[in-house]
Amino acid sequence: MTLLETERVAVSPVRHGTTPRRTGRGRAGYFFVAGYAVLLLAFGVFPTGYAFYLSLTNDRGQFTGVNQFVKVVQDYRFVPAFTHMLIYLVMWLVTLVVVVVLTAVVLRSRVRPGTSALFRFLYYIPGALAGVASVLVWLFMLDPDVSPVSRLLDAMGFKTFAAVLAPGNLPLILMLIAFWTGAGGWMVVMYGALNNIPDEVLEAARMDGAGPWRTAWHIQIPMIRQWIVYMTIMAFATGTQLFVEPQLLQTASLGRVSPTWSPNQLAYVYAFQQGDFNGAAAISVVLLAVGLLAAGLLVARSNLFKLDEK
């Protein structure tokens, strides 16, 4: 049904390929992947290994075992940084999944196609403002002095920019920024996925007397399940990388946001302020492990990313 499954069908014939051909095609395969493999080794595998090496040694190159990890975990900034990231991730993923899926369903089944296309397009535009630009825009949106929604901010009790940036609000603010730039694109993708559900299936559901919401819950959403998991994994991976957003908020708030708000910032401070690349690598490895574990679990539970069958 989805692109992630179809290749199962496509891949299988390969295994039945005749043996004599194998060597020639094998060499061709190596030729085609050579460039990529070099980059993969240089910028994927090697840095990962290097990060592990650094996290297990000190700056004199001596083996330190888990001492680097013990050191960074005991750092008084470690737990807050990871807590911040966790709160942000939960808020961001839940909001993303719920709103994106809901909106996609609404746009697919409750709105005329022309209107739907217009909405999708408008929702999708902020995606062009990813990164630094989006943070800058939201700095203005959240500053009661220049914001077009200053009345709303006022009504919510935020009279000054400083009040908006209260420590407890940061995960929400970062979530808003991430949602603003990212959600539109995912809505478009989800809509496309919904669009691929054959009309006959929906027709059959209607014949059985299912209303539009029931159809959505029991037919449409299960059928785009893999896309939802895919979106969650990708959003999770970007979510763990929080760096530029809190960093810019720190600059713009004149330091009201801690310079070690997110784990990546803490790693950055370790490396470039304390000159401790090994401690920084230890934080990176922890982050890497968390990210891979979560993604691995999702992948394993959802049958996503088919490679081959045994």
Add this chain to the structure above:
Amino acid sequence: MESSRSPRTGRRHSLLRAAAITLSLATAAALAGCASADTTTPSASGTSAFKPVTQKTGSQITVWADSTRLPSVQAYQKSHPDVKMKIVTYDGGADGSTYLQSKVQLFDRTGSGWPDVVFGNPTDVTWASEATKPGARPFAAPLDEKLVPQTTLDGFAKGSLTPCQFNGHTYCMRNDIAQVLLWYNKSLMDKWGYTVPTTWQEYEALGKKVAKEHPGYLVGSVGDTNSHESYFWSGQCPAFDLVKPDTLRTDLQDPKCTRMATLLDNLISAKAVATQGFFSQGFAKNSGSKVLMAYGPSWYGQYLFKAGFKTPAKQIAAAPPLAWEGESTTATGNVGGGVWMVSSHSANLKSSTDLVTWLTTSDANQATAPTYPAYTQAAKAWLANPANKDYFANDVSGPFEQAANEVWTGWSNTKFSDSTAWSSVVLPALTAGKSLTETLPAWQQEIAGEAKTQGYKVVDQ
């Protein structure tokens, strides 16, 4: 659809295997014998003499300056066309930025790329005077080692080179000092018949009076990233006191801290002191015209009142720092005050030091500089320049010179910026309606935490 749920264990195994490897690596490491995870303590380089790198006469020098100091560097280039220069602007280490430090860390790793001359803040000198890793040489060159004549160094205002001095050497030249004093709106004070306070007690009393008689008018703000330097440094609060080079005393329950906190809390609850910063986005628009007094650095005059609040000329005046009743010595704080450093890696130390000397000491540059010069001779020229004083309602020379000599030296220059803890812990608490007094413990805890990560021993007595 249902077919997609059939188990496909191959791929699942690959990913789980990757995770398993991660875990087993960590476990294996735990079992092995291990060296310490601490970074090497940089050895004090004071004892070994400074050896310059091979010099190339006339080679190009790279200068990093902040945008405020950029015109000065350009002026030097114009008047010295034979010196080959490349000028780069960066944030200048404002607001606790660690940009310069990060980049020097990078250059120490790459072994090249250091700028020859940089503008920075005093915190930058703390790390620049030490090696960033074993085998590296400290970034800043010791200027007192045959680079700048001792007579020149002696010409700086008393104590203004203290942040530059480590291990008995001088690693930077101070560009400006930002001595804290009392700014007030003379027109309003005269109109309402108030006398300018000379002590903190009078300041507090007047603040309460203003709050009652002219609600909305302010006698200060604690909401800026450097407000603690205006108030707590002036109040001689031992927040950043290096009793030994590696031992930091931070005791915010000291009476000198608590009395300042109490005073400010009283004024904050009377709404005479704002918790919104002078420099925050909406302040100039909403309250810029309602600032009766401001306790802050010498550059408030030009930057805050003239450029920020656009207060008309001949209204703003300066008064000497406030004293505590019954105490004989007055002390004041310092907010910023940049430094110039020369790189120890420079292949053209001659031109580099010449530039730094010109920037910090020459009348040609400093008489028209945007901030108050640290070099005594230049400060005289600065004060003699009508353009620096015309805006004010009184002669600011006296208060400026007096304050410059009263900067308290018990607020040490630590390896971490003193504004991080204030901005990220105290200011949000104030915004949330907490009092300064009840925030002092959290502030102290954050300072202690920061200090420990920088390798300081922390004591509170």
Add this chain to the structure above:
Amino acid sequence: MTQTTPFLTAVRRRAHPSRSLPFLVVGLLLAFLLVFFVLPVIWLLLAPSKTAGEVVRDNPLSFGSFHQIGAAWRHLFAFQDGAMSRWLLNSAIYSGGSLVLTLLVSVPAGYALALTKFRGRKTLLVITLVTMIMPQATLVLPIFLELNRFHLIGTVWSLILPFSFYPFGVYLVYIYFGSSLPRDLLSAARIDGCTEWQLFSRIALPLAKPVIGLVAFFSFVGNWNNFFLPYLVLPNSEQFPVQVGLNQLLTSTPSFNPVAGAGLNITIPELALAIVIAILPVLVLFLFSQRTLVSGMLAGSSKE
């Protein structure tokens, strides 16, 4: 978000008669999202037309004057002798260079992973997937040390090479070829005596246009917006891409950096204009590629 629960309970009650309520809710949801997504963009486009004072004082959604846009433009491009244009050029070089390299390596790689058989193919795929979902930012530090060892720091290669490594692109190509290139076609061509290279260049490549566009789009947009790596590895502000330049502009804006930024002409309108200019290339791409993108993303399961 909280509205979902009533939706679902309504469904279970077989809510045919009360159609008007969901309709209202649907309308509200779409309208709210519309304001949320579009309002900031409109504000951003209007801000450069006002002076710094007007931005603070006037109605946030009013238009100032074209004259003021010109003034903001001049201030912005006068900043550090036209640093803005240099940053834009840098961004174009970094993103463009890595785009070319990305396409050169990932299209053949995705093709080979999908349609040829060789030892290590599966390992390569697994590693590709793992690197794709792992937080890239954690590798920036080791990558820096590595680039340093090869004396690439400060050169354009310190960005172009790491940018060119794009596992997601390879995965997209792999999926595309795996699902939309009929294997029989390749077998037939082999029997006709085509070499492996000819199969790729004459048959696969012409078919791959949609996915090439897709990879190109994601790669370009991702690299154009990348901040962390250039922020770390580029020592010199003349080498900055525009994203890092925006950061420098931010720190130079008096309202955000009172101490360092005084005396500069960079205020809110200039900053807003800088943002607009910085995102313009990506925005143009977005406007023209929505349709292609969706069809590309969903290429695996085309329902024509």
